[in-house]
Amino acid sequence: MQQLSRLFQTVELNRVKFWLPLPLIGISIWFAGSAIAHRVLHTSYMSSNQLQADTQLQMKLSVGVLMINADINQRSNTTTVSIKTTDPDLKTLEYEFSAIEPQQIETAIAQEIDLPIQEVRKLVRYRIIE
Numbered sequence: 001m002q003q004l005s006r007l008f009q010t011v012e013l014n015r016v017k018f019w020l021p022l023p024l025i026g027i028s029i030w031f032a033g034s035a036i037a038h039r040v041l042h043t044s045y046m047s048s049n050q051l052q053a054d055t056q057l058q059m060k061l062s063v064g065v066l067m068i069n070a071d072i073n074q075r076s077n078t079t080t081v082s083i084k085t086t087d088p089d090l091k092t093l094e095y096e097f098s099a100i101e102p103q104q105i106e107t108a109i110a111q112e113i114d115l116p117i118q119e120v121r122k123l124v125r126y127r128i129i130e
Contacts, residue, residue, distance in 0.1 A: 068124040072100050079105050
């Protein structure tokens with residue numbers, strides 16, 4: 001009986017010895033990780049390549065144009081233009097112009113997609129929204 005109680009005491013002592021340092025190890029790993037993350041995130045890096053964000057992106061359209069739909073909204077004096085292309089990745093282009101006259105719209109479209117005005121006139125379809 002005494003041997004059995006000693007055995008239980010030894011097993012219980014071994015359990016305590018095993019579980020006692022685990023929270024301390026976890027807390028120390030947490031503090032070390034926080035310190036490393038703080039140091040990495042607060043370090044400034046000098047780069048020779050700097051981002052210039054005040055430039056306008058110029059895009060040249062090199063895909064075929066299937067159809068141009070122009071929705072003229074007379075209330076807001078704007079035209080929403082939807083251009084369907086032959087490119088499977090770039091199926092539709094959408095523009096909004098502050099013009100409602102067909103000649104102005106055609107000129108604006110021709111300048112945006114770099115296409116002759118004669119081609120734009122052949123492809124454009126107008127719809128007037130009141």
